[in-house]
Amino acid sequence: MNRAAETAVLPLPAASPLVREWLGFARRLSRRRTALFGAVVFAVVGLVAAAAPLLAPLDPIEQDLENRLKPPGWRDGAGRLHLLGTDHLGRDLFSRVLHGARPALMVGAAAVLISGVLGLVAGLLSGYYGGRVDDVLMRLGDVQLAFPFILLAIAVIGVLGPSLPVIIVVIGVSSWVIYARVVRGAVLSLREQEFVQAARALGVQDGRVLIRHILPNVFTPWLVVATLDMARVIVIESALSFLGLGVQPPTPTWGGMLADGRVYISTAWWLATFPGLAILLAVLGINLLGDGLRDTLDPRLKI
Amino acid sequence: MRVYLIRRLLQSLLVLLGVSFVVFLILHLTGDPAAVLLPPEASAEDIRRFRQTMGFDDPFLVQYGRFLRGALQGDFGNSIRHGEPAFALVLERMPATFELAGAALLIALCLAIPAGIVSAVRRNTPVDYFATVVALFGQSMPTFWLGIMLILIFSVNLNLLPSSGRGSLEHLIMPALTLGLFTTARITRLTRSGMLDVLNQDYIRTARAKGVGNPPVVWKHALKNAAIPIVTIVGIELGTLLGGSVITETIFAWPGVGRLSVQAIYNRDYPVVQAAVFLLASTFVLVNLVVDVVYTYLDPRIRLR
Numbered sequence: 348m349n350r351a352a353e354t355a356v357l358p359l360p361a362a363s364p365l366v367r368e369w370l371g372f373a374r375r376l377s378r379r380r381t382a383l384f385g386a387v388v389f390a391v392v393g394l395v396a397a398a399a400p401l402l403a404p405l406d407p408i409e410q411d412l413e414n415r416l417k418p419p420g421w422r423d424g425a426g427r428l429h430l431l432g433t434d435h436l437g438r439d440l441f442s443r444v445l446h447g448a449r450p451a452l453m454v455g456a457a458a459v460l461i462s463g464v465l466g467l468v469a470g471l472l473s474g475y476y477g478g479r480v481d482d483v484l485m486r487l488g489d490v491q492l493a494f495p496f497i498l499l500a501i502a503v504i505g506v507l508g509p510s511l512p513v514i515i516v517v518i519g520v521s522s523w524v525i526y527a528r529v530v531r532g533a534v535l536s537l538r539e540q541e542f543v544q545a546a547r548a549l550g551v552q553d554g555r556v557l558i559r560h561i562l563p564n565v566f567t568p569w570l571v572v573a574t575l576d577m578a579r580v581i582v583i584e585s586a587l588s589f590l591g592l593g594v595q596p597p598t599p600t601w602g603g604m605l606a607d608g609r610v611y612i613s614t615a616w617w618l619a620t621f622p623g624l625a626i627l628l629a630v631l632g633i634n635l636l637g638d639g640l641r642d643t644l645d646p647r648l649k650i
Numbered sequence: 651m652r653v654y655l656i657r658r659l660l661q662s663l664l665v666l667l668g669v670s671f672v673v674f675l676i677l678h679l680t681g682d683p684a685a686v687l688l689p690p691e692a693s694a695e696d697i698r699r700f701r702q703t704m705g706f707d708d709p710f711l712v713q714y715g716r717f718l719r720g721a722l723q724g725d726f727g728n729s730i731r732h733g734e735p736a737f738a739l740v741l742e743r744m745p746a747t748f749e750l751a752g753a754a755l756l757i758a759l760c761l762a763i764p765a766g767i768v769s770a771v772r773r774n775t776p777v778d779y780f781a782t783v784v785a786l787f788g789q790s791m792p793t794f795w796l797g798i799m800l801i802l803i804f805s806v807n808l809n810l811l812p813s814s815g816r817g818s819l820e821h822l823i824m825p826a827l828t829l830g831l832f833t834t835a836r837i838t839r840l841t842r843s844g845m846l847d848v849l850n851q852d853y854i855r856t857a858r859a860k861g862v863g864n865p866p867v868v869w870k871h872a873l874k875n876a877a878i879p880i881v882t883i884v885g886i887e888l889g890t891l892l893g894g895s896v897i898t899e900t901i902f903a904w905p906g907v908g909r910l911s912v913q914a915i916y917n918r919d920y921p922v923v924q925a926a927v928f929l930l931a932s933t934f935v936l937v938n939l940v941v942d943v944v945y946t947y948l949d950p951r952i953r954l955r
């Protein structure tokens with residue numbers, strides 16, 4: 348068998364229907380240029396976060412007080428290029444911006460996972476059982492949504508003290524409602540479908556119906572919500588660090604850099620500009636990816 | 651209709667009760683409110699006496715009952731820093747926050763609804779692409795960064811607008827734009843998709859077939875029906891705006907509730923924090939109740955439920 352035939356034939360029998368479905372989906376997604384752009388940006392930000400120590404040309408926390416607030420493109424005595432200039436403590440801004448992707452994505456991923464799982468469980472129970480369970484969970488959601496989120500988050504973090512786990516849990520626990528609502532809506536219509544009715548008529552237990560028959564079908568709307576929510580969480584994380592209630596220095600955070608930049612706004616414009624552009628790019632990419640996922644997977648979903 | 655309104659009112663009261671419980675919990679998160687309220691250098695004797703006067707040794711529910719009774723009468727205790735009643739301090743700052751949120755909402759509606767309509771009517775033209783891209787950026791841009799960039803351009807470089815404080819219309823422009831951007835982007839996208847949905851409906855085709863001209867079809871037949879989701883989102887967005895004012899007020903030194911509460915958190919002045927969170931959350935619940943009532947008049951289908 349020659350090489351071309353091998354590559355053309357071999358993958359097919361190995362691929363399960365599910366894998367093929369997702370491959371087809373990935374192809375459709377990549378045909379949307381904006382979604383593709385979003386996916387590429389997201390991948391790049393993820394890569395930067397993972398490999399920041401390797402990619403960053405200089406140490407992000409090493410201070411050089413003799414060379415404070417140098418403009419972008421400045422070269423120091425040793426000939427090292429400071430692409431985005433230096434900050435008020437002489438630290439290399441480019442290296443700091445690269446490292447800033449780490450707390451942002453870490454908080455983003457972990458918080459989305461927490462709220463996603465909480466919301467998924469709440470939505471499944473609420474939609475499947477209805478009645479009292481539904482009432483209680485949805486009223487709880489109303490209470491949650493009534494709060495000015497940022498204010499509540501900073502109040503709680505102010506009491507407990509800012510640390511990575513506290514920030515992740517506070518954001519994670521308070522963002523479940525949107526997942527619950529979307530999953531609940533999907534379950535409400537799935538519950539009436541024939542394959543679910545059939546399974547129940549055959550005496551399959553509720554837990555098994557929920558996990559085997561309903562869960563796989565709510566995954567796509569869940570994924571869309573999770574992607575768009577991640578963009579929101581990254582903005583919140585940077586807002587918290589901007590207020591000094593995020594991951595603490597010396598760890599470089601985009602929000603923290605912006606707060607420094609605000610102080611030196613009249614002398615060093617680059618300090619506030621570039622970390623903000625980094626947030627904008629990351630959030631824009633994830634939003635585009637999320638929009639693309641929605642349009643491809645579930646165009647009727649209104650988020 | 652009356653049954654619906656009564657049920658909706660009871661729901662709002664229930665939500666407010668939940669809000670009060672969470673606000674009460676803020677102080678009890680670490681397990682010892684005395685440790686949160688007193689400075690770290692307080693002696694054991696001070697702490698003991700403080701616990702007694704504040705009633706922190708009572709059962710949890712008794713303490714909550716006392717807090718709730720106080721909250722309903724607008725009594726959240728005295729501000730630790732200013733010595734005045736916390737509720738009065740927050741209330742005093744409310745007009746500034748309302749002014750800012752109101753201006754932001756006004757800007758958002760004035761920009762977003764025309765933009766969304768034009769974008770939907772001239773679908774897939776450069777106008778549409780431009781509006782869509784701007785809305786997308788607006789949704790992805792962190793408000794605090796936009797605020798700093800506006801200060802950089804209009805205060806530092808052009809020296810046109812004041813970068814902080816409240817008073818004149820010039821003071822209001824940048825904070826309101828900053829706060830309103832995200833809402834503008836959201837309402838633009840919502841108006842566009844809502845109009846696109848409606849413009850494909852049969853009754854629009856019927857209207858056009860009857861010979862109704864383009865402007866009346868768009869402005870009368872379509873917009874009226876597309877307005878329903880917009881009204882809903884305005885209620886929710888007002889909540890976002892009140893909450894979002896925390897950051898915008900901090901950047902522009904706007905003397906509202908948001909800035910007061912951020913300062914209160916830094917100063918560990920928790921009665922003020924509790925009063926602020928409670929008042930902002932209550933406002934949000936109230937606004938949404940009003941929106942739902944308005945809604946029943948806009949959409950007769952709801953009255954039948």
